[in-house]
Amino acid sequence: MPTAHCVSTIDGIILAADQAFLELVGRPEDEVIGATYQSITHPDDIGRSADMLVSLVKRAAPIRLQKRYLRPDGTAIAANLYVTRFDNPDRLVSTLFWNEQGRDLPPARLWDMALRVKRLREIRKAELGVELATDPVGSVLNCVYLAEAEGRIVGLSDISTECDIPPSLTARWVDVLSKRGILETCSTPERNVQFTHAGIVKVERILASAFDVPVSD
DSSP states (O other), X not given: OOEEEEEEOTTOBXXXXXXXXXXXXXXXXXXXXXXXXXXXXXXXXHHHHHHHHHHHHHOOSOEEEEEEEEOTTSOEEEEEEEEEEEXXXXXXXXXXXXXXXXXXXXXXXHHHHHHHHHHHHHHHHHHHOHHHHOOHXXXXXXXXXXXXXXXXXXXXXXXXXXXXXXXXXHHHHHHHHHHTTSEEEOSXXXXXXXXXXXXXXXXXXXXXXXXTOOOOO
């Protein structure tokens, strides 16, 4: 699973990074530790990173954003970040998700909405019970969307577990959604269920409706 972590000061100076982060930015540890986020961020996204730092200085709540990192060969890779500020000592801890398979990451605002949908379902389950919180189609689509937003690969068993849906029902709905051209599976759907282009456009339209912001094809 392509997931990485790093720790930085509130000014954006990197203090620690795991091997996955080094692989994400394509640089050795001695070039990353002590560097500023500006030095490895795509120039067009530095402003977004600066705004995020200002927001975190004002409040400790986690912030989610998407930005591109520049690798030494001149290529850029987009990653979704979940950044939390901790006091004593004052540090920023970032968890990053990205996709190495060439599929674009969904916009960060839609990733955030999908996380809210997941959280709402968890609250419904706690308050009403699993039976009354079940929306199999919506849960399957949201699960696959979050997996793609976070650069993960999910199969039928993963979806069944994350959505609290029986395996047979999960397989049935994935098959229906595949026949409708919304999802696609590899030769072994146990290991890989993902959106078609048409499918992700449809789901992003649904998520974007909460913002009243149009999403183009």
